[in-house]
Amino acid sequence: MGDIPTEVLTAIKAAAKNSWSDDRQMQDYYIESECDSYLAVVEMDFGDALPFRDQMIARAAEFSDLWEDRATYVRDEVDGYAELQNHPADVPGEVLDELKRKAIAEHYDFSSQGDALREGIRHFRYVRDTRAKIAPIRDLLVRMENIIGEECYNDNIQNYSSWGVWEGEGRSFRYPVTVLRGGKAEKRKFRFDDLLAEELVTGHYKFGANELSIYRALIKIVDMLESDYGLKVPRS
Known part of the structure; x- marks a missing residue:
């Protein structure tokens, strides 16, 4: 646990004791899980989403006090941002641009925007294939x-x-x-x-x-x- 800042580790241990005051085994499990989740966040490969790293981590902190939840949130955000960068060859550029514009206008976080874009592409393909058939x-x-x-x-x-x-x-x-x-x-x-x-x-x-x-x-x-x-x- 040497890679974890003292203030973070102290907060994790305090939360473990508060949640499982009479169960040492569960405290240890909680501490291990939260420490692993903290490291998962700080060591995560953000790829093209690197410029938004601090923003994603800050939003994750608003989302939950648990590092396990934060790690899941940040990973979903990174995946959502990656989804927005995709350019499927079978979707016309103007259609894709409009789907992205709509997804960004209607949703706050990258994961929801990515989900909306994916659903928009699915619907476009369904309509296109249905009409052709x-x-x-x-x-x-x-x-x-x-x-x-x-x-x-x-x-x-x-x-x-x-x-x-x-x-x-x-x-x-x-x-x-x-x-x-x-x-x-x-x-x-x-x-x-x-x-x-x-x-x-x-x-x-x-x-x-x-x-x-x-x-x-x-x-x-x-x-x-x-x-x-x-x-x-x-x-x-």
């Missing part, structure tokens, strides 16, 4: 769903004419598709051409508390027919 077969998917949606029948519906004469039981109907658009659920029966690919793929049938992801299922069926049966689907 769905665009060539979009019309096919919509037509297949329409066929399925039109085949709904309820024999409990009581039918009456406009003049009140009962015309029998049962009626066919078009089952509505629920899509997620702008974070909100919308029911659709006929128009889908205004939906983005990533919105269309959320289309599902709601059955009480249950859902059937009809568009995702149809995509899997097309994939299965192509891979297992050699179906050739025209792709524009």
Whole structure:
């Protein structure tokens, strides 16, 4: 423990005695753990984040009195800063710059900014890949769903004419598709051409508390027919 400043070691021992006054074994464990964590912080490789070393350590001190927690916080900060320096080859520069700007504007520490950037990149790739996959077969998917949606029948519906004469039981109907658009659920029966690919793929049938992801299922069926049966689907 010669590498640990006297004031730091004294504070660690005092905290150990205060937390485990009747347990010498736990005091020793606490002291060893805290000393190891202190050394982990001061000996940490900050890499490109070195200019922010003092800032990170100061924030860690605000975060917790425990060196174990501080070490975890600083490591997460270093990793978060490194994440912000990444430049994935498949993400356009202007997209990456906007994702970074948004992450920095909305989050205080580097770890949260890094997490936000990572999630932004994941979402960009999801949207890009979804659009690339769905665009060539979009019309096919919509037509297949329409066929399925039109085949709904309820024999409990009581039918009456406009003049009140009962015309029998049962009626066919078009089952509505629920899509997620702008974070909100919308029911659709006929128009889908205004939906983005990533919105269309959320289309599902709601059955009480249950859902059937009809568009995702149809995509899997097309994939299965192509891979297992050699179906050739025209792709524009």
